[in-house]
Amino acid sequence: MTLLGQFALWTALLIGLWAAVVGFSGRWHGRPELAASVTRAVYTLFAVLVVAALSLWRGLISHDFNIEYVSSYTSRNLPGYYIVSAFWAGQKGSLLFWAIVLSMFAALAQWLTPARYRTLMPYVAAVTSAVTVFFLSVMLFSGHGNPFERLPFTPADGNGLNPQLQNIGMVIHPPMLYLGYISITIPFAFAIAALLSRRVDTGWIQAIRRWTIMSWLFLSIGITLGMWWAYVELGWGGYWAWDPVENASLLPWLTMSAFLHSVMIQEKRGMLKRWNMSLIIGSFLLSIFGTFITRSGVIASVHSFTQSNVGYFFLGFLLTAAILSFTLLYTRWDRLEADVRLESMMSREAAFLFNNLLFVGIAFSVLWGTLFPILSEAVRGTKIAVGPPFFNKVNVPLGLLLLALTGIGPLIAWRKASTANLKRQFVAPVVTGLLVLAALAASGMRNPWALVALGLGGFVVGTLAQEFIRGTRARHRMYEESLPLAFARLVARNRRRYGGYIVHAGMVIYFAAFAGYAFKTEMEATLKPGDSVTLRSPYGHTYQFTHLGVSQYEQLNRVVTQASVQVTKDGKAMGVVNSEKRQHFSEPAPGVRQKSFEPSTEVGIRSNLQEDLYIVFAGSVEGTEEAVYRFTINPLVLWVWIGGVVLITGGLITMWPGGVMAGVPRQKQAGYEVQLAGAGAER
């Protein structure tokens, strides 16, 4: 099967090269037969890469340990679903995963894009194929990327999968993040196609609308799942550590979020064309930058793959793509002039501009902090570390400003808002925010950042509630619908607007939950069976933890050492919480066991809407049942996951087909299928 896989990779490389070269030249010279050939090449590229992927999966499932990749990331006793996910657990497999997903998206883009954009499609095919060719080149030429490389011998068993990757979060989180990163290539391809074909009006924006939302959505899901995995698996009691690779995933998310706002201004007013083009190009480059950071080892990160020369390939590609894209943008600069100018500083357009400034400002700040150790070493020759205290200090104020704008934006009318209109819109949200602030201050909260975050959260909730209430009431009055029906139809008929508001609600929940992190309480304790300790939570509850004992048993591919704690809250029993140490082993021969990896820790978590109990069994004292624990009370953590679900729900509503807005773009796609002559033709 490896031979077939190798053959598929080389064939894919040739097909990709054909599609890239002919896509550009065929469209450039106006040869429709070549354009048609390119579309077929894109479909074939996907089919060939499916063969390569199936070959690798076959190797994984059949325990062909002669394949270096299979031997490095699996073992005979690895549970089946982790064997499947081992596909993207290592560098080589993840490169193939990237290539196949990109080729799938490229094929879908060719298949699903309406015919009116057909003039763009050869260029789109050329760009997506060129990027796929890059990934195939890394696999075939870097010397560290070929997943079908064979060993000179066949080990009896593989090394197994890193225990921290043996978690359901790691089965879903990396592919989601990859899908987010990879799908940005499609909007990027359309942007380059629009620039090359000089069709830079709003048409290309319409063509990529769902792709951009989908990409943002996958990134959101990937980041949220990553936080969840870090929280339940790594055992440090938090979900975001400002690790360079976490930052790298946040960067394209921020620029895509900026784009999703600014693109509305281009659609509605024909403004910000240059800016939107830059954001899409920037997002694509940042997605490659994230991959470069993960694979180059240039910055220390817990997430890094093995260091290799693959990083140089990515750096070269990143620089080449940046130079070509921005040069192309520069040559089309004059064509990207706005149709109209901003009419008033008191308009939604202006609010969106400042919202974009903050999104991109935060992205810059995160990038700056991530690269600052390198910069500092280059300038001063001194190594420094930049950790959470730095990022929190720099980014929290910007994040709070962004939260404020989340509430302000929807309250200001398009084009120009009157003073009377502003007063009418702002009263209820401001009062809501102040009430929340007063209530929290009265309840004894003194942390200024948390107070500001929650107060602003109240303001944004006020804004959103006002928008939903007014819209529902209007429908209720106009169409005599019941209130629930009016609400449902309000959202269904204008999914983009109200889906967006639901996304904003998700962000407010996120911010509130992040504010709760400031009140984290923790302690270490060593307990013999029957011993207890108490810990007071920020809400004033008293938790008592009684160590019951330590038991050991075997499960699947590991020996589990389980420490059990009886928990009471204010004297009321809450049940038993278990935390584990897991020693994984491989079985090179029946009855022969080999310990693999260091013992890993499984956290015991008990969640409710107020706070999480987070219990970590650090280990035993001299091999006895006397256990060392870390007990942590984490306020509002459950709300992080709820916020994620709300945000993703809002995103799904926004991109769901149908609704009133679906009809709007057709009027604005002049120049793609039909060159509209005038207003009469529009009707």
Add this chain to the structure above:
Amino acid sequence: MSLGRRAFLAGLVLGGSATERLLGARQRDPGAKESPRATERLLGARRSAAAAQQAPLPGQGEAGTLRDPVSAGRSQPRATHRDNDPFVTGVEKRLHCTCGCTLDIYTCRTTDFTCTYSPALHREVLALEDEGKSADEIVAAFVDKYGEKILMAPKPEGFNIAGYVVPGLVVLLVGAVMFAVLRRRTRMLEVAGEAPPVGMPPLPGGAGAATTATTAELERLERELKELDQ
């Protein structure tokens, strides 16, 4: 005697840990009634079991020995009140672990239980505290020994100030320029009386030109404005 039987059977089926739990639960429950004789017999049984076996199984004795201690990870030192001392943890959260992770000393020593660096660094912090050093002095001593990279965030001095200030400054500067340019442009439009599309000459008559529009045109304008508001 039901307790003894249950404990014995549970011990057979589930291992000693369950026996200890049942015994322990009974012993820790102040409301539980137990005859002194039964207790004596149980304790006697435990003593004889301990005597028969040098290393008791889990659940036997105050803290029985684990069957496979190696699988439970590295042996941990007992936590003391100093490990939870806010002064100590506060200092440790300012210092980077040197094991190659990206965590601070406190988080690393309470998370990565295979790390040998963070417990050693923790002991160094305690030793410096014992010398009567303040938090800043301990941090300074670490910087002297390990270099500036030991800090979780660089000191805001010299070139490092750029690290802290540049992002906010860039946002402020760009925001101020954006504000100034946009305000100038919008004022110019206000002076002109309307906002013509780029490349199109303003309508003759300025704002009054709207009065020359037909009813159909006005209706269309109204529709488009509603659409914009969506």
